[in-house]
Amino acid sequence: MRIDLNAKAAEVRDSSKSAGSSRSHAAAAKPEVADEARLSADATKVEALEKQIQQLPDIRQERVGRLQAQVQNGRYEVTSAKIAEAMFGAMLVPSLR
Numbered sequence: 001m002r003i004d005l006n007a008k009a010a011e012v013r014d015s016s017k018s019a020g021s022s023r024s025h026a027a028a029a030k031p032e033v034a035d036e037a038r039l040s041a042d043a044t045k046v047e048a049l050e051k052q053i054q055q056l057p058d059i060r061q062e063r064v065g066r067l068q069a070q071v072q073n074g075r076y077e078v079t080s081a082k083i084a085e086a087m088f089g090a091m092l093v094p095s096l097r
Helices: 005-029 041-055 061-073 080-092
Strands: none
Touching: none
């Protein structure tokens, strides 16, 4: 008796194809569930604050105008205390720049 190894391999391939297709049909039959995210109250507050910050102008024109006028009139004075305060503030909170 002669054994045909190619025929056996073909049977295995055919059976794996039918098993794979039945798995894909089972997966397709399941209803899709939408992803859902729930935000905490803090996250909602942070989101609202971010929106408010985005609405603020990047340049405070009224302050820039006042400072320009002071510089042009020669009335702009900066004390050493203000300079030191700004320097230490920048070193302590660099992420706010």
